Amino acid sequence: MSANGKWTIADVPDQSGRVAVVTGANTGLGYHTAAALVQTGAHVVLAVRDTEKGNHALARIAAAQPHADVTLQELDLSSLDSVRAAAAALRRSYPRIDLLINNAGVMWTPRQLTADGFEMQFGTNHLGHFALTGLLLENLLPVRGSRVVTVSSNGHRFRAGIHFDDLQSEHHYDRFAAYGQSKLANLLFTYELQRRLATQQQNTIAVAAHPGAASTELGRNAPTLFKPLFALASPLFFQNAAMGALPTLRAATDPDVEGGQYYGPDGFGEQRGHPKVVSSSAQSHDEDVQRRLWTVSEELTGVTYPV
Incomplete structure (x- = not known):
């Protein structure tokens, strides 16, 4: 760590020989996460919906790092067919996967449905990653030190709940509450996955992270009235995407990380700063809800786990 005890990108250990799959790696947090892993020697797969932006x-990355070991995989998390096709391609190409970083997401979208009829935020942020992780897990389980890192948000605390009676917001849609539900689901998933992993093996752990308030493209779906406020607030309250990626990078690479931990910025309100272990809401630790969401997620995606 730096002289002041802060974890920085310089603390990312050598990643040579490791294979990392990063979803949503064409921009923002995912891009900076992928670039840092490439810089430290990993082979990184950019798993992206838009292959033009991915290229x-x-x-x-290649221009900045001439010896970059980086490839592209098309992945649309809002389509289970795409998730299955991408997972099949990744399983064939990478019998060994060290890091799966579930980073991609959408925020505050107007109500729309995924290709499979799920509410877009829940379907993309949670169900898409649930399916992808389940389909790739057998390639991680034999690998000592392998990790599943899922990116949540402070949004998991606000207007958030798992509405089992209306998971797809068919009866009422509130874009903020739907986002909160999806980010809460990310944490419930991480904690339940870690419990299952810990009872069966010692190689793979599940960890979560959040970026605080990071300046990325994620806010592009903010209501029109909010956009001027975002523009004014960004320089004062938001950190750049490279800083926002640090909690994910620490969760993915710090040798002292333990399964089930949650990393976020160390500043006021966890909005900015360097990564440290943070706490999540009481709701996220409700084991009955974790198990129920897991069962429902298996039913909705048709993906069952080897743990």
Whole structure:
């Protein structure tokens, strides 16, 4: 760590020989996460919905790092067919996967449905990653030190709950509450996955992270009235995407990380700063809800886990 005890990108250990799959790696947090892993020697797969943007990201990384070991995989988390196709391709290409970083997400979208009829935020942020992780897990389980890192948000605390009676917001849609539900689901998933992993093996752990208030494209779906406020607030309250990626990078690479931990910024309100272990809401630790969400997620995606 730095002289002041802060964890920085310089603390990312050598990742040579490791294979990392990063979803949503063409921009924002995912891009900076992927670039840092490439810089420290990992082979990184940019798993992206838009392959044109993905190729631009790959070219940027390669231009900055001539010996970059980086490839592209098309992945649309809002389509289970796409998730299954991407997972099959990744399983074939990478019998060994060290890091799966579930980073991609959408925020505050107007109500719309995924290809499979799920509410877009819940379907993309939670169900897409639930399916992808389940389909790739057998390639991680034999690998000592492998990790599943899922990116949540402070949004898991606000207007958030798992509405089992209306998971797809068919009866009432509130874009903020739907986002909160999806980010709470990310944590419930992480904690339940860790409990299952810990009872069966010692190689793979599940960890979560959140970026605080990071300046990325995620806010592009903010209501029109909010956009001027975002523009004014960003320089004062938001940190850049490179800083926002640090909690994810620490969760993915720090040798002292333990399964079931949650990393976020160390500043006021966890909005900015360097990564440390943080706490999540009481709701996220409700084991009955964790198990119920897991069962429902298996039913909705058709994906069952080897743990």
